[in-house]
Amino acid sequence: MSARDAILAAVRGNKPSQAVPRPDVPFFDRLADDALVDEFRRRLEQMGGRWLDPGPAEEPLAPARARIAQAGIVCSNVARLPGTRTLAAGDAPALLHDVDLAVVRAAFGIAETGSVAFSERELVVNTIGYLAQHLLVMLDPADIVGNLHHAYARPEMHAGHYLVFQTGPSATADIEGVLIHGAQGVRSLTVMLVARTIA
Amino acid sequence: MKRIDIDHAEGRSRRIDTPGHHPEREAQPRGAIRRGKRPIDHAEAAERFLAAPDHLAFHDQRLWDLRQKRDREAFAIPEWEELRDLASSIKDYALANLDTLLEEFERNAQANGITVHWARDGAEHNRIVVEIMRRHDAPLLVKSKSMLTEECGFRDHMQEQGLAVIETDLGERIQQLDNEDPSHVVVPAVHKLRADVAAVFAKTLGTDPDNHDPAYLAEQQRESNRPLILGAGVGMTGANFLVAETGTVVVCTNEGNADLSANVPPVHIVSAGIEKIIPRAGDLGVFIRLLSRSALGSPITQYTSHFRGPRLGAEMHVILVDNGRSARLGMQQFRSALKCIRCGACMNTCPVYRRSGGLSYGATYAGPIGLIIDPTIDQRKYSALPYASTLNGSCTAVCPVKIDIHQQIHAWRGIMAEQKEPSRTKRTAMKAAALLLAHPSAYRVAVRTVGTVLPHMPRFAVYNPLNAWGRGREVPNAPRRTFHDWYKANRT
Ligand code: SF4
Numbered sequence: 001m002s003a004r005d006a007i008l009a010a011v012r013g014n015k016p017s018q019a020v021p022r023p024d025v026p027f028f029d030r031l032a033d034d035a036l037v038d039e040f041r042r043r044l045e046q047m048g049g050r051w052l053d054p055g056p057a058e059e060p061l062a063p064a065r066a067r068i069a070q071a072g073i074v075c076s077n078v079a080r081l082p083g084t085r086t087l088a089a090g091d092a093p094a095l096l097h098d099v100d101l102a103v104v105r106a107a108f109g110i111a112e113t114g115s116v117a118f119s120e121r122e123l124v125v126n127t128i129g130y131l132a133q134h135l136l137v138m139l140d141p142a143d144i145v146g147n148l149h150h151a152y153a154r155p156e157m158h159a160g161h162y163l164v165f166q167t168g169p170s171a172t173a174d175i176e177g178v179l180i181h182g183a184q185g186v187r188s189l190t191v192m193l194v195a196r197t198i199a
Numbered sequence: 200m201k202r203i204d205i206d207h208a209e210g211r212s213r214r215i216d217t218p219g220h221h222p223e224r225e226a227q228p229r230g231a232i233r234r235g236k237r238p239i240d241h242a243e244a245a246e247r248f249l250a251a252p253d254h255l256a257f258h259d260q261r262l263w264d265l266r267q268k269r270d271r272e273a274f275a276i277p278e279w280e281e282l283r284d285l286a287s288s289i290k291d292y293a294l295a296n297l298d299t300l301l302e303e304f305e306r307n308a309q310a311n312g313i314t315v316h317w318a319r320d321g322a323e324h325n326r327i328v329v330e331i332m333r334r335h336d337a338p339l340l341v342k343s344k345s346m347l348t349e350e351c352g353f354r355d356h357m358q359e360q361g362l363a364v365i366e367t368d369l370g371e372r373i374q375q376l377d378n379e380d381p382s383h384v385v386v387p388a389v390h391k392l393r394a395d396v397a398a399v400f401a402k403t404l405g406t407d408p409d410n411h412d413p414a415y416l417a418e419q420q421r422e423s424n425r426p427l428i429l430g431a432g433v434g435m436t437g438a439n440f441l442v443a444e445t446g447t448v449v450v451c452t453n454e455g456n457a458d459l460s461a462n463v464p465p466v467h468i469v470s471a472g473i474e475k476i477i478p479r480a481g482d483l484g485v486f487i488r489l490l491s492r493s494a495l496g497s498p499i500t501q502y503t504s505h506f507r508g509p510r511l512g513a514e515m516h517v518i519l520v521d522n523g524r525s526a527r528l529g530m531q532q533f534r535s536a537l538k539c540i541r542c543g544a545c546m547n548t549c550p551v552y553r554r555s556g557g558l559s560y561g562a563t564y565a566g567p568i569g570l571i572i573d574p575t576i577d578q579r580k581y582s583a584l585p586y587a588s589t590l591n592g593s594c595t596a597v598c599p600v601k602i603d604i605h606q607q608i609h610a611w612r613g614i615m616a617e618q619k620e621p622s623r624t625k626r627t628a629m630k631a632a633a634l635l636l637a638h639p640s641a642y643r644v645a646v647r648t649v650g651t652v653l654p655h656m657p658r659f660a661v662y663n664p665l666n667a668w669g670r671g672r673e674v675p676n677a678p679r680r681t682f683h684d685w686y687k688a689n690r691t
Contacts, residue, residue, distance in 0.1 A: 002317070003318055007317055007521045013529070022478060025482060093462055093463045094429045115499060120510070130459050148483070152484045157447075160507065161311065161508035165502070167501050167503075170501055171453045174373065174417075185456075
């Protein structure tokens with residue numbers, strides 16, 4: 001008997017016999033729509049993420065451009081915020097090892113946890129979200145959902161091959177519980193709220 | 200690398216000062232001595248841990264700190280108890296339908312281009328990985344933390360095959376370089392002080408032996424691991440959840456190391472226990488909301504990653520491993536332990552675990568949940584472990600999937616006693632305790648007198664060889680008034 005059939009047969013023989021109902025999961029809505037941005041910011045900063053205010057109405061992208069100008073090698077997936085290197089799907093993942101700053105638009109944000117979500121569509125090459133030293137994220141305030149239940153109801157869960165919720169920079173507290181940012185992935189993660197129509 | 204002072208669940212950690220005079224010189228206590236199938240002597244190893252005051256104090260306080268952060272996050276969510284109920288019943292459903300859900304997962308994963316393998320035990324799991332590596336001519340595998348591979352003796356096997364494995368999680372890497380097992384499911388090196396880490400890194404990575412700064416040490420590991428990750432032929436991750444409905448593998452880390460391991464090399468292998476299945480994507484909301492809050496007291500891990508298929512031009516494999524799980528499913532009494540999501544909350548709250556260190560259990564799984572799982576793996580070897588508990592029920596109170604942990608530990612004691620597994624000493628002690636606990640009124644009298652009697656009791660009465668509970672434990676400060684007295688005075 002193959003391992004597969006042996007395991008399935010053992011599971012079948014040993015599982016409980018009584019039927020168990022499958023519970024439905026409610027959405028647990030607690031936050032009013034106009035409270036989402038504030039809660040997102042609070043949690044983002046609690047988790048070590050940084051907040052960048054957009055510029056004035058005439059030049060909302062100015063603060064992002066200033067960040068990009070200061071960085072060395074910049075990979076950007078945001079058309080109106082060009083970096084120094086462009087990415088194409090299929091580029092070797094390890095090629096991004098020397099990137100200082102990556103600029104990416106988030107698919108959506110989660111207020112409850114201060115997370116930003118990326119699929120392979122936003123990242124183009126997934127490793128841009130980890131190998132770069134710093135990450136600058138554009139997020140449309142209209143794309144912020146209240147909590148994880150809403151995040152998992154999004155279409156991204158059922159499309160594409162990769163979806164990550166990133167919450168602040170990479171972190172570790174494995175040595176004496178001291179929190180350190182920049183464990184293996186990015187050393188900082190900054191979010192700027194900008195509508196999709198702008199960038 | 201910058202150390203940042205922010206309002207983060209972990210960042211809020213206060214610096215824990217240890218009481219000893221020589222925290223830099225106190226040798227790190229080693230774990231239980233393993234002698235083949237002979238029963239693990241937890242008490243002996245615990246005594247050695249207790250004899251290292253700095254390690255003991257740090258360990259105890261750090262884990263209690265995590266427990267308190269867990270409480271803060273849990274109390275902040277009005278629906279917390281409802282989430283626990285949901286998690287528990289989703290897992291009940293998953294276990295009752297495990298066969299069909301596994302098939303559903305396989306079908307959907309395959310439809311997305313994932314190769315699904317099945318392994319009856321650790322050896323089979325290890326063989327599958329070796330075969331994949333040989334096929335790709337890959338001598339090096341980078342992996343993120345996985346308790347399952349610890350069960351499988353994975354690293355030792357790979358070494359015998361001449362294949363290199365690099366742990367990418369900082370705590371796990373520290374343990375690998377020190378030839379030790381992880382001592383905790385979430386914080387694998389929590390039993391070590393910074394000086395211990397500095398010594399290991401100085402010896403193995405050539406770092407400055409006098410620099411004990413955690414930020415310096417973590418940066419050294421980051422820099423030494425990065426080229427290995429960039430050059431690895433295969434990356435491996437564990438799985439926190441497998442979603443049957445979508446064929447998705449979910450991995451939660453704080454360091455981003457799972458995403459590096461999965462996204463840099465051309466091959467991604469996932470090692471997953473068959474009990475990790477949950478039915479639907481919508482169920483994930485419940486578990487992700489519970490997991491990191493229970494584990495570290497943070498609202499979520501920094502990275503929550505969902506792999507539903509291979510990257511463009513890459514390969515993805517999932518190995519579904521049984522290794523005793525299907526048999527455990529048939530042990531009606533202990534079945535619900537399969538619901539465990541490995542958050543570690545039960546360890547963080549356990550007074551015995553906090554004071555004995557995870558390695559003293561001499562098993563892959565330590566702490567309260569380990570006391571249930573380990574004897575299902577080897578009943579004789581782990582026959583003494585069900586006694587490494589005060590049965591205070593704190594583990595059960597924090598468990599996000601509502602496993603009745605302390606009751607199962609108690610059930611194991613019954614089985615061990617029937618089979619005369621524990622030593623005579625422990626049985627004698629247990630009989631007295633059982634008698635006391637079986638008579639609530641007598642117990643209450645005893646608890647009430649404890650406050651007046653304990654301080655006057657000679658140490659040898661508490662710490663004599665016939666009192667197995669006294670070994671490795673200090674006399675507690677008894678409250679002036681018991682809860683029961685208060686309740687009687689105020690509520691009746
Ligand atoms: S038994 Fe419960 S508390 Fe303990 S690790 Fe498992 S899920 Fe967490």
